[in-house]
Amino acid sequence: MTGVVGRSAETLTGALRAVFAAERIADADGFLQRRDPRVSLCAITALALAVVITRTLVVVLCFAVLTVALARLSAVPLRRLVARAAVVPLVSALVVLPQAVLMPGDALLRIAGLTVTDAGIAYVVFFALRVGVGVALLSLLVVTTPFSAVVAAMRDLYVPVALVWVIAVTYRYLFLFFDELQRLVLARNSRTTGRGGPREGWRDARRLAGTFLLRALDRGERVGRGMRARGGARPPSPYRRSRHVDAADYALLALAAVAVVASGVIRWSP
Known part of the structure; x- marks a missing residue:
């Protein structure tokens, strides 16, 4: 064709x-590769959930930094991680792109009779960034844990x-x-x-x-x-794979639990 x-x-x-x-990459000697698959599955899923429920840009950026740190500790190339996680947020940005002209706010520019607002652009960028961080976290789970271990x-x-x-x-x-x-x-x-x-x-x-x-x-x-x-x-x-839960596993679970609670408190606090 x-x-x-x-x-x-x-x-x-x-x-x-x-x-x-x-x-x-799952065979490398990294931080997430040494974790029990059950711990990795619960912790990464909880961190992705915390990213989804947050509505603050600073919190999303903190999760992005945490994702990069986990990738470096787990010997995951950042270029490959970004390449794996870039498609979904780009598609998500295209889906919510009409919000750039539908949301009220200060006008940035006018195109073909449509007014692009600052609030709309901020919403599209924030939505794509949040989706990208969540997908990057789930990609870390996929590349550092064999699929049979995940199942x-x-x-x-x-x-x-x-x-x-x-x-x-x-x-x-x-x-x-x-x-x-x-x-x-x-x-x-x-x-x-x-x-x-x-x-x-x-x-x-x-x-x-x-x-x-x-x-x-x-x-x-x-x-x-x-x-x-x-x-x-x-x-x-x-x-x-027979593995024992050690102190690092409990620390990762505790970090994920604190992240979920903190994201919920920041979002729903008055």
């Missing part, structure tokens, strides 16, 4: 593979089995579906000569979407039958 649609499909495939292929921690914390199933199957077979998309794009490119216009690109995109949907459904049926043939009716039982 040629054109923007084909390049976008290839870029999306490579980006998603890179997002879920960060197991090497085992959810089982130990009595997360509903249905939710664990959905997360495990989605993670394990997302590669498979996007490999199928990559093969479809490669097959189309091998049968296409020259560069088509936008109309040809969108026509190819419609055909690709239909074929990919049918193949994804067929592959999902085969995956389900294979799982049932191998005892897939039982709950997922990933490999567990």
Whole structure:
């Protein structure tokens, strides 16, 4: 496939593979790598919750500094962490961008009869920053803890089995579906000569979407039958790593608890 649609499909495939292929960092000797997976899951989730409930820029910046500190202590490259966490806040900023002209405030500039206010711009920037810090915290959990350990921690914390199933199957077979998309794009490119216009690109995109949907459904049926043939009716039982909760684990949990309480107090205090 040629054109923007084909390049976008290839870029999306490579980006998603890179997002879920960060197991090497989990083998490093860092702070979060040495923590019990149950502690990491609870603490990072609590810190992300604290970021979500806050409404103060200073508090969000403090959480950003804490995220950078955890990344440095856990041997996570900041460039990779920023690259992983940048997509979601950018999309979130686009979603709330109309607030820049809808919220009342002092006018900054006028574009095509629309007035951009300072309060609207501040809201968009703050919203994107808050989402970015929360996603960066969750990315730290993903890159510093093996996925099997995360699933085992959810089982130990009595997360509903249905939710664990959905997360495990989605993670394990997302590669498979996007490999199928990559093969479809490669097959189309091998049968296409020259560069088509936008109309040809969108026509190819419609055909690709239909074929990919049918193949994804067929592959999902085969995956389900294979799982049932191998005892897939039982709950997922990933490999567990026997670790003991030490003083650093308790300190991380205490930090997360204090962060949640402080964020709640700052937000709802009169």
